[in-house]
Amino acid sequence: MRKIFIADAHLRSPQDRNYRTLVRFLDTLPPDTDTLYLLGDIFEFWIGNPRPVYGHYGDIVDCLKRVRARGVRIVYFEGNHDFHLGGFFRDELQAEVHVGGAELEMGGKRVCLCHGDQVNRADRRYRAWRFVLRSPLVRALVPVVPRRLSDRIAVKLSLRSSRQHTARKSRWDYPRILESFARERFASGCDLVITGHFHLPMEVREGERVFIALGDWITHFSYAQWTDAGVTLERFA
Numbered sequence: 001m002r003k004i005f006i007a008d009a010h011l012r013s014p015q016d017r018n019y020r021t022l023v024r025f026l027d028t029l030p031p032d033t034d035t036l037y038l039l040g041d042i043f044e045f046w047i048g049n050p051r052p053v054y055g056h057y058g059d060i061v062d063c064l065k066r067v068r069a070r071g072v073r074i075v076y077f078e079g080n081h082d083f084h085l086g087g088f089f090r091d092e093l094q095a096e097v098h099v100g101g102a103e104l105e106m107g108g109k110r111v112c113l114c115h116g117d118q119v120n121r122a123d124r125r126y127r128a129w130r131f132v133l134r135s136p137l138v139r140a141l142v143p144v145v146p147r148r149l150s151d152r153i154a155v156k157l158s159l160r161s162s163r164q165h166t167a168r169k170s171r172w173d174y175p176r177i178l179e180s181f182a183r184e185r186f187a188s189g190c191d192l193v194i195t196g197h198f199h200l201p202m203e204v205r206e207g208e209r210v211f212i213a214l215g216d217w218i219t220h221f222s223y224a225q226w227t228d229a230g231v232t233l234e235r236f237a
Contacts, residue, residue, distance in 0.1 A: 002032045003106070003226040007039035007115065007196025009217035010081065014059045018217045023063045025223075025236050029072065036072050039196040039214060040079020040115030048139070049087035061092070068093050077101065079115040079197065080130065084139050099134070106226070109191040116197030116213070119181045120172060174198050182211030192231060194224055203233045 011019045029036070043057060053061055068074055074095040078085055089095040101114025117130065132138065178198060185193045186209045193211045201215030201222040212233050215222030221236045 001034040001227075002030055003035045003037065004029060004033055005037040005039060005113075005194050005212075005214060005224040005226075006042070006217065007079070007214040008041045008199055010041055010044045011057065011060055012044045013056055018221070019060065021221060021236065022217050023059060025221075026063050026067055029067065029070075033070075033072050036067060036074050037113060037194075038074065038076045039113060039194065040077050040117070041081040041196065042076075042079075043082045046082040046085065047133075048084045049091075053088070064093055068095075077113060077115050080117040080126075080133075083134060103190065106192070110189055111192045111194070112185045112190045114195050116195035119195060119197070120177050122172070174200055175202065178202060178211070178213050179204060186211075194231075201233060201235075 006022075009018055009022050011022065013019060026036075042060075046054065046057070064074065074089075074093050075098070076085060076089050076095050077098045078100075083099070086097045089097050098113075100118070101112065103110060103112050105111070118127065121127075178195070178200070181195070182193050182204055183206075186206060191209055194214065195212075196214045196216075198213055199216040199218065199220075200213050201220050202211075202213035204211040210231050212224045212231065214224060214233075217223075222233060223236065224231060224233050
């Protein structure tokens with residue numbers, strides 16, 4: 001059976017190329033696909049359980065419902081642009097939702113999956129901000145904030161995150177950080193490590209052990225797939 005792993009589409013508008021391309025990709029998943037792993041930041045901003053769903057995300061939600069109707073299991077790892085998702089994604093898509101990373105057993109292998117926003121331990125400012133956003137207080141406030149206000153907040157937070165991502169990329173050596181993280185997880189017994197967040201397609205193999213950074217669906221249109229032949233990093237044309 002085939003397993004698909006994607007992250008960092010940062011979807012905004014159904015008219016955008018990456019949005020249309022991701023819908024096309026998901027609608028044409030091979031028939032032997034049994035699980036779709038979404039490793040965070042699929043949306044530019046999604047917090048909580050909006051009712052009704054954000055209008056500009058109707059197309060991708062409908063697409064995910066079609067995927068689920070085909071019998072494909074959906075597993076969602078929250079990112080730094082999409083969180084407090086449990087209610088909607090469990091109710092509407094019967095998805096398994098992880099707040100943080102997790103180590104799972106797949107085909108006799110120990111697999112570490114995460115969005116990746118906590119990989120860089122030196123980024124203390126972001127880690128503190130993440131703690132605030134994931135707090136019970138913010139979770140409690142989300143349902144009572146008027147939609148118009150929450151949309152304005154979403155735009156501001158998205159712009160803030162984009163600016164900081166550019167600054168972080170110039171400040172830190174992401175390939176080195178990712179390789180260090182991979183070797184740390186290998187040393188703990190993991191056979192496969194897959195992460196998103198860094199928008200950097202990357203593959204490291206050490207014997208039978210494999211690390212993959214998924215890249216993004218903005219410029220790279222990259223994803224990982226697991227088949228009987230092994231795990232590979234692919235691009236969707």
